[in-house]
Amino acid sequence: MSDVERLIPYPDRDSVLWWAALARHEFVQQRCDDCGTWRWPPRAMCSGCGSFTWTWQPAAGRGTVISCIRTHHAFLPGFEAPYFTVFVSIDEQADIVMPGTWHHADPPQVGLRVQVFFDDIDVREGAPVTLVGWQPADD
């Protein structure tokens, strides 16, 4: 995959620590200190109980594919079509659905158990950037 002009994430003030953890190959998520609900993308407030206190907690990085697509048209710069994108409901909180790149020779399918793959992409110059990738679970 050519990464020359690929768009990289531009974190905001809510997400900067999440992206930084990912770059350290840590799969962490916000978890509400008051009601225990996990949330993503990062937010200041728990939509379940309204609490503004949370902790970044390690999540297992496992889940189930709920959707997968194969892009045949290179809509965005830096991608060579065709390529897969998968959408994973994570074990800690089923209603967190996280898109990611696909890392296995066999195509993904809905229902497949998967685990996180830290997808380091080299873009332009500067700090390495890591994306969420997924691969078949080893259990």
Add this chain to the structure above:
Amino acid sequence: MGVGYTDFMKNSGVSTLALALQAIHAACDDAGISFKQLDGVATHRVGDSVQGAVVLNALGMVDPKFYVDQFGGGSASHTVVGQAAMAVATGVADYVVCWRAINARSEYRMGGTGRPPPDVVEFQYQTPYGYATPPQQFASMASAYMAKYGATREDFGRVAIRQRDNASRNERAMMRTPITMDDYLSSRWIVEPLCLFDCCLETDAAIAVVVTSAERARDLKHTPVLVSGAAWGGGHTLYSNHREDLTTSAAAAMSKRLYAMAGAGPEDIDVGCIYDAFTPLVLVQLEDYGFCAKGEAGAFVAEGTFPFNPHGGHLSAGYVHGINHIAEAVEQLRGNAGARQVAGAEVALSTGQSGYVAGSSSALILRKGEQS
């Protein structure tokens, strides 16, 4: 309501401001009023069209009584007309013009232009993955829908074929040559599981709709069309918490209050103008607006009993981000839809994008009124 169209084109050669003004002028003509009688405006856009303030200025409107310039795409298409209806019903304004003007083919293609797409929502979690354009977003919904309900490509194909057939009777439609299931199945992939014929047409066009009170409408040029119900809905995007099931849209909850406001149910709808940026959206909405049970829309479409998108819709007539569905519903209810007229249409449902991308949706139920 008065409705005004520009042509549906691949390259308008003019600005979105010029398109908007042409459509607004045509809508005023259609309503039988002067553009100088307009005292409110309502539009929506996603960074791809002229600002409402510039249109106001170009219309010479110095003291607008109502002004909406909403961020949003097809999901917002029906909100602006609903808001205009509230404005005239409460006496805030007398004649509000709603429009959408886009050069979606020649200036702002959704992806494929080499420039990043407009930052609709949460793009930091999408663009780095090469995932941000509408065909990808709706392919992700289609994949989940196929897996959960066993829907097939043929189910999607029947929507595309039916709407192309409808478009053959619409002189405004960009694509009027009928297609077969073989054509559908052999067309190229865009984003699996969606192929070329699952996707709408990128179009340069504008459409405007003039909204006024029922009382005033009775004395205008055409049979009035009444806003019988308007609803707003949504809440969760494709990327946020609370949406692990992509196979049910925001319309499922929203449709209940829409029907309640209109005092109608799905059995009362004579014609549906169902938002169809991509074929599987039509199936999901036929279910979520109560025309059939979840997972049964493929069979429901195959039965062919319910008339939807008689104009050919976004898939075959042209893509004006939802407002062309409202305009079509108006023409159907007036009974002046020509060769594509649905006989005896008195109540129409017109829907916006059902809440996937930006977490919002909107829809209208329209009824045929009476002239004085």
